[in-house]
Amino acid sequence: MKKNAARVTTIIASLLSLLWLFGFFLSIGDFYNGKAETIDKEPVETKSATEQTGKDLTVVALGDSLTRGTGDDAGLGYVGLVTEELKERLRPQEVQVYNLGINGQTSAELLQQLGMQNIGRQLEEADVILMTIGGNDLFQQGETLVDLNLEKVQGLQQTYLANLQQIFTTIRQHNSDATIFILGLYNPFIDLDDSDATNTVVRGWNYATELNAGQFEKVVFVPTFDLFQLSVNEYLYSDKFHPNHAGYKLISDRLAPLINWEKETESND
Template sequence: MAFHYTALGDSLTVGVGSGMFEPGFAQRYKRKLEEDLHEPVMLMVFAKSGLETAEILKLFDRPFVKEQLKKANVITITGCGNDLLESLEIYEKKKDDDVFLEASSHCQKNYAEMLCKINDIKGKDHQDYMIRLLNLYNPFPKIKLADRWVSDFNQHLQQLANPPQVKVIDVYSIFKGHETEYLSIDKVHPNGKGYEEIAESLRASGCKLVEN
């Protein structure tokens, strides 16, 4: 029986910033899974740069995505970075802190709905699978409001963790203080080293599967 890995999300899952012909974290994590499991891993990626969490949630309703999620042994999800960028733009106009609170709550709600949809798609087959949610790093460390918003969202996301099946990968701590080293030339997306660190953290989260 083949081992399946399905990755969903935004530009992080796409691998933007890794450089030409360099893999993002999903491809790197796939290789690490193959090394640890000693068997081939089938990777399916459903991601697009610029997607907000509401748009990522809509991916779960596509028949082919559902089919791949049903087979998936490992699922990773990235998101909310674009929600953050939009919130910063709105804040610049309104100067209202509630913009960040509303966006954080909105993202958490969408993530919770994603987990519910996965559970529904899996049904009662009792298939072994695990879910890894990647929290946000702050590409704008000099903007205090951005760091506060990211921290608030990460706290909300952590509430959805249900180990060992559902774990939150602490990307924030990986990049904190290492932005220059791990961010690409655009100063927003990870570079190859950044994606490698994310993949290693995914690997460190374990690959023991649990029944639904």
């Protein structure tokens, strides 16, 4: 009886061992054939280009009062809003931002600023460069539109374009890789009686800026004219010139996806 019981026990143990081995080899086979099921069946989230490379993003912002964020009661401006969105998208990587904008700055003054040694060092570190420039060259605190003279505007534009050409050239001397996003002008005076004339001037200015930017690699012209065209007063600060928080949000919502898309495209090349 004892021998029979022992024999039965041995047979059962052998069968259990065979079943274990069968299950083991089946699992191994599924693993190498890519059929193994994972415990976590949640969809895998696609990571942005910066997350894939693990590299922090450095943003340098240049230009005038729009880059400074004048008119935004929240104190963010488009640079701050873009930064917030990029930080959210690119977690856990860091987004470093250097806002070098100056209220009232013209293209000639920006060109002078770029000649400063410490500015050159910051440009060298940049992955993305944001820029608003030209509004003060054209509007000159509204004086240009008091007595609109197209010949005068043409002269202002030629000087601005020569400066802009040198601005891009100077930036590229410091940094040949960073993508530059230059924002076009909107027309804050679109509700005035001469809106047709001022619209023509601003659109022509933007077109010339876009052509100038197109001469350089990785320079992206970002239009803003259409964002303010239909309801300009809803998006202007009390000075009726600078954007309010909602206006800056319009700009940010257009700019941030372009930056993220461009960096992802760059990573896949």
